[in-house]
Amino acid sequence: MTYTVRRLSEKEFFGLQESWDHLLEQSNADPLFMSWAWQASWWETWGDRLNLDLLLLGVYAPGDTLVGLAPLYLSAVSTPLGWKVRRLHVVGNAWKLGPTVRTEYVGVIVDRREQQAILQALGSYLAEVRWDEMIIADASARSMSMIESGLSQTLALSRVVRSESEGVVIPTQGQFTDWLSRLGKNTRLKAYNRRELFEGTLNGSFEEWQTPETFLALLNRFHCERWGKPCFDDNAVRFHEALLNRLSGSQSARMSVLRADNQIVSVLYDVRAGNRVYNLQAGFMQDFHNKLSLGTLHLGYAIERSFQDSSIVSYDLLAGSGKNTFYKQHFRGEQVLFTTVEYVRSPILKMAYGARGCMPPRLVSSINRFFRL
Template sequence: MLSVQPVSEAGFAAMAEEWRMCLEASDANPLFMSWPWLYSWWETWSQVLGMELVLLGVFDQRGELVGIGPFCRRVLVTPGGVRVARLYMIGNAWRLAPTVRTEYCAIIARRGSEQAVTAALVPALEQLKWDEMISTDVPVDQLESLKVGRFYDQRGYRMIHRTEDVGIRINTTGRFDDWLAGLGKNTRLKAYNRRSYLKKQGELDFLDHEEGRDGDFFGRLNAFHMNRWGKPAFDREALRFHRLLLQRLHLCEGEPAMSLILYNEHCVSVLYDVVVRGCRYNLQAGYEEDFDPKVSLGYLHLGHAIEAAFSDGATSAYDLLAGNGKNQFYKSHFHGEAVHFSTFQVVRSPLLKALYRIQAASPLFMARGLSRRVGL
């Protein structure tokens, strides 16, 4: 038999090792569902967003942690005066405020105990006070554990699918040359062959970032983004989050993989990756936009990072994650496996169910007007 117990904020702060052991024994994502990522998110945004912790630990008869329900709650009043108690997964604030994006969201459960952990969490969640529950960026292989609406069919709960997104994950256990040969001609040119062109024109160096030698990495990253997008990659809260994450990354057996491209001793590109348990994740990048019309620095830097992942015998995948580029879904060009994510909500408030039903049945212009007035 399993028991579900709420975890306090003090308990959350002190459970890094217990969380690590539970996560390692599960199939949940080792970075995004890790204690360093989720606790750093909570420490950064919980007070800013007015969140209440609803962290549920699932324990076996010996008192060992076998599952984690990483939730939080926010009560808000929409512009139309509708009071909504919304349950979120820690790591995202859907339609509330921009934060860093937490992908691969899931309930954490030890292998072999997935159904038992979910079965224990469902009645615990049902006893909580909430009108709707938001699940964001859930990978398709974890959907069943989070589609709690299927347990509530007899109660008339409503499930609304909001968005679908795609990421790309590259298997790096083979030979880099084979992967490179499988790329399209134009992608291979941009990701690798342009090295020769640049080396003929000047001095090209790919370097791991060193704080003492290279200065503030995030300062460079933000400067590149200001020039390209008109805003920094990371605002004040996001900078705090990433600095906290890097300090704690070793607690999930991770390490940073931040790199630079120097051309004629001038930094023209930065890449922010982290490596956790055999997977290298591409979190952010920035580069000099008007560098050379024949060279795509973003592709070139990714090509080098992917080659490094192939060369590292301990790394089995390079994850480009979800999200589109400025003009196209460039990640699909990198010959990787598509990872599908879903964002959906489970609604149990009769008023909200009625409003969403009206919204879904209305013409587009009326549905948009309802969304603006009511704030759905």
């Protein structure tokens, strides 16, 4: 089958929801982070602010059927000598460009029935585009291998791993009680057994929340009290408000609070997409009670809720650690490795990266600053 790759405009991007989400259902791409709602909201928020050049590629089968999407953009940075390094990024992350929300499981969206041929068509198109390196940030092993299989046959690239981080996914198709029994004694106490104290002595309850604006304000307030700064700046608030307004179909917000004696003491920001629930953020009153770990207790309620819904297969804690420890490992889930990789195409940059391995750290830092690496 012959595929046609077209560069789509921003106007086409914002009008693509129906066909984008239909393709997403036919693909192995992540149902939240690679959804039209997330990607369009991200681009709407940061595309112009960061002066990015959209390179949204659509792959079409005969009959004008959309079978592949590569939501990319180009950015350029200048070296001190005036040479511009052109970088290709996936929409959703702005590596070394500016603060945005974190987009995980990044990749391309292709119909799984013709995956390899569609990836090759995308790779052939990208071989004709002028760029020096591609940044793939926070990709899982599966999405990384898909991207590499499409690029490797048409481009000679060097692969440089820039960072790695771990996440945890909790399978929820079994029994909640079985999951609890696998937890360590201390984690089980914090996540479940302390409910007796919370619900009884403290008159506590787990409640759903419906109003995004007030919820995001609560989340920021708790973060300011605990971390000294909000978790979402003004742009991130605008992004999440846009995202929550765009969720549709199998996507839905799952905002919840813990309330004790009519006082909100914890908030949890989850989103369901497809058959998975994603834990995006949490905030709580740090010194509420010396026998309660409100964050862990709140997660226990949310995880139980996912176990009770037979259509949900997992609760995803995503990447990142807590304030003091990598607390997510105590939830007895499956570990996911997220990798940020540079695929270097420019011969000059390849030499610069190769030379760094033989140089002292101070000189390496100078090369990094020169090439904006």
